[in-house]
Amino acid sequence: MQIAEARALDCAYFDANRCRSCTLLPTPYALQLTEQQARIEALLPTMAWDAPHASAVGGFRNKAKMVVAGTVAAPTLGILAPDGSGIDLQACPLHEQPLVAAMPTLEAFVREARITPYDVPSRRGELKHLILTASPDGELALRLVLRSSEALPRIRKHLDLLASLPFTSVSANLQPEHKAVLEGEEELLLAGSGVLVMRVNDIGLRLRPRSFFQTNTAVAAALYRQASGWIDEADPESVLDLYCGVGGFALHAARAGRRVAGVEVTAEAIDAARETAAELRVDASFAVGDATGVDLEGARAPELVVVNPPRRGIGSLAARLEASAVERLVYSSCNPATLARDLAAMPSLRPVRGRVFDMFPHTEHAEVLVELARRRGALAGRTGTPGLAMPRL
Known part of the structure; x- marks a missing residue:
């Protein structure tokens, strides 16, 4: 039995x-x-x-691809429900702890910089995704996928809100099209070196914003x-x-x-x-x-x-x-x-x-x-x- x-x-x-x-x-x-x-x-x-x-x-995913939905005052970071509304998954147990720990700061950043979450049903808004990657050394890289450059001045103005986190790279990717494609062609480095070192078997593999690496x-x-x-x-x-x-x-x-x-x-x-x-x-x-x-x-x-x-x-x-x-x-x-x-x-x-x-x-x-x-x-x-x-x- x-x-x-x-x-x-x-x-x-x-x-x-x-x-x-x-x-x-x-x-x-x-x-x-x-x-x-x-x-x-x-x-x-x-x-x-x-x-x-x-x-x-659990705790094995080095990358969090968070759909941003909701409102400026109450953004959600997670996935979309079938009706297009946001489901907040900031404490997803699959993510490595540095990713989970960073989520409240990222939510506060979206609110303070007043970056309007993209609303899929109405095709309005700016911030589509937050893509956060953690290295074995505990460093972080962040990509903000935006519909346009409209929010960039406010994002740059409020980057100091992220200073408490160990970022080596913060970038914005512009994806103006309304389709199931995660990122667009234009990538803008906003802060840091643009490189996240993934130390694997004592080899420091270098990830830039568009680089693929196993999750x-x-x-x-x-x-x-x-x-x-x-x-x-x-x-x-x-x-x-x-x-x-x-x-x-x-x-x-x-x-x-x-x-x-x-x-x-x-x-x-x-x-x-x-x-x-x-x-x-x-x-x-x-x-x-x-x-x-x-x-x-x-x-x-x-x-x-x-x-x-x-x-x-x-x-x-x-x-x-x-x-x-x-x-x-x-x-x-x-x-x-x-x-x-x-x-x-x-x-x-x-x-x-x-x-x-x-x-x-x-x-x-x-x-x-x-x-x-x-x-x-x-x-x-x-x-x-x-x-x-x-x-x-």
Whole structure:
């Protein structure tokens, strides 16, 4: 007879039916992991699996994306109800403590600076979102997503209200369009250096306002360690990191003394990766470019490629990897469905092993790391010496 376990996390918002984002919250955490592993294994080809890497059940999110609603006198920071009104979630138990502790100051800032919350039903108002990120060192970065520049003079005038918080960056993003797109093209630095250092496994990854980083720092650190371990076992001379972001996978691999290159479409992320590489004094080069356009066909194809694409997967890059001389691939995916599609498009690259990393407890989302190796004989007819590829820009 199975003994029922208590749920892993108490949440007053869930109990009051105010927020149901954590759909699996009533399920005991050990069972969440077991069922998650089974779902992912059923989607993917047969391979060896390490035990899933668990997360803390609460206080793990390093980023709070708060929809701002309500009124200037009584703003809400949280999510929207189906009718477009605001639901305040300032004490969300998923967020790291520095984020929770900062929320009352941010609410007071909105009131004192008289930044009108954006009202979705009427399409009026200014402040759409507050995006707050915390580093492992306890520092903070804030982005205010605004409909226009109308509130900027008042925001600048009242920035001293934020002086009690350890901000390294405060910026405003202008998003004038009324659509489900979080941010616009224009970003204005209002205070600080514009850089938040995320210290992960003793590597200081630099985040600028538009930079992507995993929302669960502890599990991201474990993901990087696992990928680095697999790369160390393969011991390639050259590694190419596609969709490299601020260089997490690449810089971990380069620290072992091998030549590494990274490619990312976002220029500010590449600037950050270059700065960290210089600080670490490693043999790593980074270029702005489209990962799908990197030269994999030439005589300088890398021995090992890392891919960490967005949810849509690698698309046409799968066929190019299949036709290349790349011997090994380490694929980090946040979407098992597109991962399964991409693996099917690379039959010469055999999945060797995988591991699930639970970045998002209490939901069905997960990060999956898979190592693939070229099947014996699959390189017949191909020419070229493995080396290090860079994009044709």
